[in-house]
Structures are given as structure tokens and as C-alpha cells.
Amino acid sequence: MNSQTRIIVIKLKDLVYKVLLVILAIVLILFLIISFSNKSTETSAPVSNSKYTAGVYSSHVTLNGNPIDIQITVDKDNINNIKMVNVSESVSTMYPLIQSSFDEIAAKVCETGSTKNITYSAENKYTSTILLKAIESALAKCTIN
Numbered sequence: 001m002n003s004q005t006r007i008i009v010i011k012l013k014d015l016v017y018k019v020l021l022v023i024l025a026i027v028l029i030l031f032l033i034i035s036f037s038n039k040s041t042e043t044s045a046p047v048s049n050s051k052y053t054a055g056v057y058s059s060h061v062t063l064n065g066n067p068i069d070i071q072i073t074v075d076k077d078n079i080n081n082i083k084m085v086n087v088s089e090s091v092s093t094m095y096p097l098i099q100s101s102f103d104e105i106a107a108k109v110c111e112t113g114s115t116k117n118i119t120y121s122a123e124n125k126y127t128s129t130i131l132l133k134a135i136e137s138a139l140a141k142c143t144i145n
Contacts, residue, residue: 050076051113052142058085059138061130063098066091070134074142079113082106082135101128109135 052074059070066088073081084102091098101124108118115136120128 050144052076052079052139053144055142057138057141059134059141061134063091063095063127063130066094068134070131070138072135072138072142074139079110079139082109095127097124098127098131102131105131105135115139 054075056071056073058072061068061070068087068091069085071081071083071085072079083106084099087098101120105118105120105128109115112118115132118132120132
């Protein structure tokens with residue numbers, strides 16, 4: 001018998017590197033497949049019909065050098081609250097009807113959900129116009145186009 005024993009030497013270090021390389025390639029391919037398949041489902045999400053971005057928005061107005069902040073609270077479909085904040089005593093003294101004019105305008109805006117076609121008394125035309133523009137400015141910040 002003429003048989004020779006053959007010894008095959010496989011370097012374990014090389015084998016381990018090759019197996020790890022194959023496993024990493026498989027994981028990378030699976031990751032890419034999962035990533036691209038998820039992107040197609042994200043783009044088919046339903047479109048929101050919201051009017052506003054929910055939150056609290058403010059606008060700044062000055063009456064004869066006296067600052068007043070108008071603060072509007074909205075949810076996705078409604079104007080929940082409109083109020084004046086940081087009103088100094090000098091504003092209340094110089095404009096005694098400002099709070100009542102503001103309350104009237106704010107109630108109408110909350111009721112209608114818009115600043116269009118809001119009426120106010122002729123006595124407070126200047127003040128009411130300024131307050132209405134400040135409310136419009138704050139609503140412009142939260143309105144979704």
C-alpha cells in the first residue's frame with residue numbers, strides 16, 4: 001500500500017477572520033433591507049388636518065412705550081385661551097378700557113376661531129385694532145399652512 005498520510009494545516013486565525021467577515025456581511029445586508037423597507041411605510045403616513053401646532057404662543061405690542069404681551073393657547077384644532085400678560089399699572093391707568101376691549105375681542109376670536117370679521121366699538125378703535133393685530137401675529141406663529 002502506497003498511502004501517504006496527508007496533513008492539512010488550517011490556520012485557525014485565518015478561519016475565524018473569514019467567518020466573522022461573512023457574518024458581518026450578512027448582518028449589513030439584513031440591516032440595509034430592513035432600513036429601506038421601513039422608509040416606504042413611513043412615507044405613507046396619513047396627512048394631518050390640524051389647523052394649529054399645539055402650544056402657547058405670544059406676541060408683543062407697545063402702547064405709548066408701555067409693553068403688553070398677548071398669549072394664545074391652542075390645541076391642534078381650537079384656540080383655547082387668549083390673555084394679556086405682563087400688563088403694567090401704567091397701562092391699566094392710561095387705558096382703563098383696555099381689559100374690557102381685550103376680553104370682548106378675545107371671546108369673539110375664541111368663538112369664531114379666526115380674526116376675520118371681528119367687530120369692535122368705535123370708541124376703542126385704536127386700541128382694539130392694535131390688540132387684534134397682536135392676536136393675529138401670535139396666531140400666525142402657530143397656524144399650519
